[in-house]
Amino acid sequence: MDALSPIVDTLRSVVDTSKPSLALCLAAIAFNPTAWNIIAQNVPQQDHHAPLWREREGGLLLPRLMIFSFGVLRDTLYERALADQPRVPMLPEPFDVIVPAALGAIGQTFVVTSTWALGITGTFLGDYFGILMDHRVEGFPFNVLRDPMYVGSTMCFAAGALWYERPAGLLITAYVYIVYIIALRFEGPFTDMIYSQRAKKST
Numbered sequence: 001m002d003a004l005s006p007i008v009d010t011l012r013s014v015v016d017t018s019k020p021s022l023a024l025c026l027a028a029i030a031f032n033p034t035a036w037n038i039i040a041q042n043v044p045q046q047d048h049h050a051p052l053w054r055e056r057e058g059g060l061l062l063p064r065l066m067i068f069s070f071g072v073l074r075d076t077l078y079e080r081a082l083a084d085q086p087r088v089p090m091l092p093e094p095f096d097v098i099v100p101a102a103l104g105a106i107g108q109t110f111v112v113t114s115t116w117a118l119g120i121t122g123t124f125l126g127d128y129f130g131i132l133m134d135h136r137v138e139g140f141p142f143n144v145l146r147d148p149m150y151v152g153s154t155m156c157f158a159a160g161a162l163w164y165e166r167p168a169g170l171l172i173t174a175y176v177y178i179v180y181i182i183a184l185r186f187e188g189p190f191t192d193m194i195y196s197q198r199a200k201k202s203t
Contacts (some may be wrong), residue, residue, distance in 0.1 A: 015086075
């Protein structure tokens with residue numbers, strides 16, 4: 001235990017666990033991918049074309065609004081959590097500006113181009129509710145990364161931590177990455193199953 005004391009003391013100096021904003025931020029980060037996976041994967045097949053989800057009747061309007069709103073809330077809570085944490089310079093000048101700016105720019109590029117390539121329906125889980133794309137997207141950024149939206153989002157979290165000089169933000173970023181990895185263990189196979197079923201029906 002004595003060997004771990006310096007590490008524990010260092011963590012305590014850069015992470016203030018007494019702040020409610022930190023717990024709220026962590027809860028919001030875990031909630032989004034977990035909730036969408038639970039809801040989408042438990043919608044019975046016969047309900048995939050119920051009026052709530054139909055494209056021609058404003059399909060996916062409710063889940064789109066929910067996903068977008070909770071995403072904004074998560075980002076807001078992250079900024080609040082960073083503001084409540086100790087500030088500690090982590091990079092020397094001018095890298096304290098260059099590195100987070102580059103990370104943020106690249107991360108946003110992955111997120112925006114993923115959304116553009118997938119479209120609104122593909123981005124907001126349309127295939128989970130029976131509104132399938134004609135084919136898998138294979139162009140940029142999906143020809144560079146398998147999950148560019150999650151990677152880009154993680155990079156943006158790291159950029160925020162470095163920009164505001166909050167070491168706690170880097171720990172939150174690691175937490176984000178772990179949450180996304182767990183979510184992908186469920187999303188990937190489920191999406192593959194959906195398109196595999198369609199392929200079988202079309203043959």
